[in-house]
Amino acid sequence: MRPAMLRSEDRPMPRSDAQPDAQFDRQPGAGRRRSVDLSVYLVTDTEQCGGVDGVVRTVREAVPAGVTLVQLRDHHLSDDDFVALGRRLVDVLDGTGVPLLIDDRVHLVGPIGAQGAHVGQDDMPIDRARAMLGPDAILGLSTQTPGHVAAARAMGEQLVDYLGVGALHSTGTKPEAGDLGMATVASVVEVSPWPVCAIGGVKADDAAPLAAIGCDGMSVVSAICGQPDIAAATRRLVDAWSRATGVPATHTGHAEGNPVGQASPARQDPSASPNPSPDKAAR
Ligand SMILES: Cc1ncc(COP(=O)(O)OP(=O)(O)O)c(N)n1
Ligand SMILES: Cc1ncsc1CCOP(=O)(O)O
Ligand SMILES: [Mg+2]
Numbered sequence: 001m002r003p004a005m006l007r008s009e010d011r012p013m014p015r016s017d018a019q020p021d022a023q024f025d026r027q028p029g030a031g032r033r034r035s036v037d038l039s040v041y042l043v044t045d046t047e048q049c050g051g052v053d054g055v056v057r058t059v060r061e062a063v064p065a066g067v068t069l070v071q072l073r074d075h076h077l078s079d080d081d082f083v084a085l086g087r088r089l090v091d092v093l094d095g096t097g098v099p100l101l102i103d104d105r106v107h108l109v110g111p112i113g114a115q116g117a118h119v120g121q122d123d124m125p126i127d128r129a130r131a132m133l134g135p136d137a138i139l140g141l142s143t144q145t146p147g148h149v150a151a152a153r154a155m156g157e158q159l160v161d162y163l164g165v166g167a168l169h170s171t172g173t174k175p176e177a178g179d180l181g182m183a184t185v186a187s188v189v190e191v192s193p194w195p196v197c198a199i200g201g202v203k204a205d206d207a208a209p210l211a212a213i214g215c216d217g218m219s220v221v222s223a224i225c226g227q228p229d230i231a232a233a234t235r236r237l238v239d240a241w242s243r244a245t246g247v248p249a250t251h252t253g254h255a256e257g258n259p260v261g262q263a264s265p266a267r268q269d270p271s272a273s274p275n276p277s278p279d280k281a282a283r
Helices: 052-062 079-093 106-112 126-133 146-155 182-191 204-212 230-245
Strands: 040-043 069-072 100-103 116-119 138-143 162-166 196-199 217-220
Touching: 040 052, 040 196, 040 230, 052 069, 052 079, 052 230, 069 079, 079 100, 079 106, 100 106, 106 116, 106 126, 116 126, 126 138, 126 146, 138 146, 146 182, 162 182, 182 196, 182 204, 204 217, 204 230, 217 230
Parallel strands: 040 069, 040 217, 069 100, 100 116, 116 138, 138 162, 162 196, 196 217
Antiparallel strands: none
């Protein structure tokens, strides 16, 4: 498996035998990288969580259980209510080392005090989002095809920090996202210069196949939101990902956790993975 969670200064130089397409810009000075741990990425759904208080409770319980990244996603709240909820999540996450990203509403990242945003193919273009966010914020982009990856690369690899690819499986959370399947997700991972998380119907059973194709994490809504025991549901995902990657689960949800946006030291050791993916080894 490729060591995609390395901090920029720790990233290996490209292998001399790497395929040209797999080398990308790993040379020092080729562009700044904002490190982000995608391992178990919680995307919130207000309805599934039972309302805004439920979103706050879900994040409060999921983070100590090992969620590594949180996205606030709600297509219905007014901007004012969205900001109010986002600020509550900032408070919950304060001191945990787990970043908060904002779905779609890039203009609210600043007012909320979040660490970045996630945009899709039909949302704000990534160059505009990056211009609004500044160089240090985390920016994720949804992609469904290798062509989407090529188009994003053409705009500049420094614009984006990770890709979300899906829907892996059809899902009631976003029915219109379809059902890409593992082979299509793998085709995106294969050409991506960025870390990739899969989304859409992702469950603990997907951890092994996703790790095997070189994915960097699992992004979930309903596998956590609305579950009767949020912490137990989260731990199932965290443990499955840990088993699949061979990287010990690091529970970042405490004040001594990793710095915001940085991968845990354990995740920086590519030799820890039992699923080496040779074609990804140079990334
Ligand atoms: C991690 C992650 N991946 C994909 C998406 C989907 O984004 P998008 O296609 O813009 O759809 P909406 O979420 O805005 O409905 C995501 N939000 N997060
Ligand atoms: C936001 C999003 N983008 C593609 S599928 C999806 C929803 C994922 O939700 P779930 O984990 O409940 O299938
Ligand atoms: Mg969107």
